Amino acid sequence: MKAIVDRKKCTVCGVCADVCPFGAILVGESSVEIRDECTLCGMCLDTCEFGALSLPEVGDGKTVDLAAFRGVWVFAEWRDGLVHKVSHELLGAGRKLADRRGVELSAILLGCSLGKDLTADLIAHGADIVYVVDRPELSRFTDEAYAKVLAELVRRNRPEILLAGATTIGRSFVPRVAATLQTGLTADCTELDISEEGLLLQTRPAFGGNVMATIICPNRRPQMATVRPKVMKPVKMPGHQGRVEIVEIPEECFKSRIEVLEVIPEKDQTAKLTEADVIVSGGRGLRKGENFALIQELAQLIKGAVGASRGAVEEGWIPPSHQVGQTGRTVAPSLYMAVGISGAIQHIVGMQGSKVIVAVNKDPLAPIFDVATYGVVADLFDFIPAFIRKIKQENNA
Amino acid sequence: MHIVVCIKQVPDTKNVRIDPDTHTLVRQGVESIVNPFDLFAVEAALRIKDQCGARVTVMTMGPPQADAALRDTLALGVDDAILLSDRAFAGSDTWATSTTLSAAIRKISDVDLILCGKQAIDGDTAQVGPEMATLLDIPYATFVKKIELLDGNGIKVTRQTDDGVEVWRTPTPALITVLKEVGEPRLPSLRHKMRAKKASIPVWGVAELGIDPNSVGLCGSFTQVVRVFSPERRKDRVLIEGSIENQVEQLYNYLKQTKVPGL
Numbered sequence: 215m216k217a218i219v220d221r222k223k224c225t226v227c228g229v230c231a232d233v234c235p236f237g238a239i240l241v242g243e244s245s246v247e248i249r250d251e252c253t254l255c256g257m258c259l260d261t262c263e264f265g266a267l268s269l270p271e272v273g274d275g276k277t278v279d280l281a282a283f284r285g286v287w288v289f290a291e292w293r294d295g296l297v298h299k300v301s302h303e304l305l306g307a308g309r310k311l312a313d314r315r316g317v318e319l320s321a322i323l324l325g326c327s328l329g330k331d332l333t334a335d336l337i338a339h340g341a342d343i344v345y346v347v348d349r350p351e352l353s354r355f356t357d358e359a360y361a362k363v364l365a366e367l368v369r370r371n372r373p374e375i376l377l378a379g380a381t382t383i384g385r386s387f388v389p390r391v392a393a394t395l396q397t398g399l400t401a402d403c404t405e406l407d408i409s410e411e412g413l414l415l416q417t418r419p420a421f422g423g424n425v426m427a428t429i430i431c432p433n434r435r436p437q438m439a440t441v442r443p444k445v446m447k448p449v450k451m452p453g454h455q456g457r458v459e460i461v462e463i464p465e466e467c468f469k470s471r472i473e474v475l476e477v478i479p480e481k482d483q484t485a486k487l488t489e490a491d492v493i494v495s496g497g498r499g500l501r502k503g504e505n506f507a508l509i510q511e512l513a514q515l516i517k518g519a520v521g522a523s524r525g526a527v528e529e530g531w532i533p534p535s536h537q538v539g540q541t542g543r544t545v546a547p548s549l550y551m552a553v554g555i556s557g558a559i560q561h562i563v564g565m566q567g568s569k570v571i572v573a574v575n576k577d578p579l580a581p582i583f584d585v586a587t588y589g590v591v592a593d594l595f596d597f598i599p600a601f602i603r604k605i606k607q608e609n610n611a
Numbered sequence: 612m613h614i615v616v617c618i619k620q621v622p623d624t625k626n627v628r629i630d631p632d633t634h635t636l637v638r639q640g641v642e643s644i645v646n647p648f649d650l651f652a653v654e655a656a657l658r659i660k661d662q663c664g665a666r667v668t669v670m671t672m673g674p675p676q677a678d679a680a681l682r683d684t685l686a687l688g689v690d691d692a693i694l695l696s697d698r699a700f701a702g703s704d705t706w707a708t709s710t711t712l713s714a715a716i717r718k719i720s721d722v723d724l725i726l727c728g729k730q731a732i733d734g735d736t737a738q739v740g741p742e743m744a745t746l747l748d749i750p751y752a753t754f755v756k757k758i759e760l761l762d763g764n765g766i767k768v769t770r771q772t773d774d775g776v777e778v779w780r781t782p783t784p785a786l787i788t789v790l791k792e793v794g795e796p797r798l799p800s801l802r803h804k805m806r807a808k809k810a811s812i813p814v815w816g817v818a819e820l821g822i823d824p825n826s827v828g829l830c831g832s833f834t835q836v837v838r839v840f841s842p843e844r845r846k847d848r849v850l851i852e853g854s855i856e857n858q859v860e861q862l863y864n865y866l867k868q869t870k871v872p873g874l
Binding site: 215216235236250251252253254255256257259260269270271272273293356357358361381382383385386387389390392393394396397398399400401402415419420421422423424425426427428429430431432433434470471472473474475476477478479480486488489491492515516517518534535537540541542548549569570572583586587588589590591592596597600601604605608 | 622647648674676698701702704705706709732733734735736737738740741742744745746750751752753754767770771772773774775776777778779780781782790791792825828829830831832833834835836837838839840841842847848849850851852855856858859860862863865866869871872873874
């Protein structure tokens with residue numbers, strides 16, 4: 215199967231051929247031919263101003279009874295006995311979807327001896343129902359037990375939509391839930407909407423953030439998505455009424471072939487990149503490993519985590535767990551400061567979702583300035599110490 | 612021990628950019644590369660082979676030209692390669708891809724360990740590994756930065772999570788998706804390069820895998836792309852110039868105004 219060209223609409227302008235990442239579009243004298251290299255990625259569709267390109271549709275051989283599925287579900291994550299921020303955000307997004315559909319919003323809470331505070335907190339953020347499974351086997355996360363329990367809950371209650379955070383937990387076990395239930399899953403969404411017919415429109419970055427793709431799951435339920443942390447807005451609903459249901463699940467769902475030997479929490483708060491609201495990152499422009507102290511000092515001052523470019527990691531100035539970018543982490547803090555980072559595409563894809571980006575670089579032509587909200591053209595060794603002094607001064611004032 | 616590494620040929624995103632004027636994606640001489648995370652997986656497999664002896668097979672699903680990606684890994688010292696290629700596979704989402712790959716693993720049969728990169732840099736889903744393990748009903752561990760074979764049975768893995776590090780023990784067969792920290796890929800050797808050039812790589816399609824063509828590719832997929840568009844560029848860009856003192860003052864005020872945390 216390949217992309218479809220409507221010959222009546224096609225003007226053979228050739229614009230589509232320029233954007234195909236696979237070189238699959240051959241522009242002839244009088245017609246455009248899609249070759250076998252086509253992977254149906256859809257990149258060409260939006261570039262055709264004549265609407266001549268389309269993709270074939272997914273098979274409908276496996277349609278389920280869509281009307282039998284009702285309700286919006288959010289998988290609630292917790293850390294140290296508190297609801298994780300991403301779950302508040304998902305409830306905010308889920309509340310809107312549920313209201314549009316006129317259905318209930320449920321939160322799913324798996325764990326062991328989790329207090330009443332958690333369920334109350336989930337309800338205060340919009341949940342109508344909190345399903346709780348309380349078992350010692352769930353006190354630590356493992357893919358198998360968590361996936362089996364969640365899949366069992368879905369089978370019993372049949373929600374139409376299931377959302378989870380695109381955290382290391384969500385991205386690890388939710389694919390097992392989707393595959394077990396034989397339904398579609400869209401990873402790392404940054405935008406959710408719903409159509410009149412109740413189709414979840416799941417939008418996410420693809421090709422390293424160079425394009426956005428909107429994805430649907432037309433014939434299977436639930437429609438499942440993991441959602442990037444820090445993108446959706448939490449909504450506080452004090453006084454909102456909800457109920458808690460404690461659910462008993464068959465013994466065999468808790469079995470896991472994986473044994474958790476050790477859990478070592480990251481003590482260094484500056485290394486918690488995905489959760490950070492502020493990140494200060496350093497690159498090759500720092501010239502020496504010792505100069506990372508400058509980044510650390512600034513980060514500490516503005517309560518941020520410390521990131522790094524691939525270049526800085528490769529020089530051995532900082533461990534790889536700090537790396538932001540394609541082979542590192544994808545982050546989207548409220549403030550991202552790129553110091554001495556030129557902005558290779560592989561770095562940009564990891565941080566362009568940040569709300570405010572500050573770039574400090576000597577080279578006015580550095581590509582980092584293309585994505586920076588505030589671009590400071592300056593020698594970082596002059597600028598950063600002066601900026602640190604200014605913050606200290608203001609803090610003391 | 613038989614290790615199968617699943618790799619993907621991807622367009623080098625370094626060569627993809629958005630034209631600032633026309634707002635469309637520009638492809639400059641498409642170059643295909645082996646997904647960088649998959650090269651870490653190949654390296655992890657080769658390190659196990661170096662230490663304890665293992666047979667390493669690399670496998671990819673893709674168009675006929677994905678053959679080149681397999682040869683790149685043969686040049687690194689991988690023993691065998693298999694290409695899963697069939698027009699019926701086109702348009703696969705992660706479910707259909709996992710269906711195809713797991714059918715191939717069943718056909719190979721004597722597999723102790725499956726290694727994958729954390730995610731592919733074109734789709735970035737990180738779903739195919741876990742979904743494939745689910746279809747094969749084997750345990751898996753994601754985001755792994757260290758793999759240790761245990762005497763007797765099983766594997767100890769160190770995972771990097773958002774909150775720290777976890778050490779897990781899994782029995783085999785198992786599937787592991789890896790991060791950069793498992794090891795920088797080695798360089799191809801001349802001897803392996805020669806072998807890679809000459810190697811004959813079997814091509815398996817739906818017939819060889821014995822699967823229904825309607826269960827794979829776009830037909831067998833659950834999700835469908837309905838729209839692809841260029842992300843909006845930042846319109847609010849400000850370039851701060853002047854003396855250092857002036858720049859410091861400006862940036863500080865801007866950040867105060869935008870109410871960013873930390874200040």
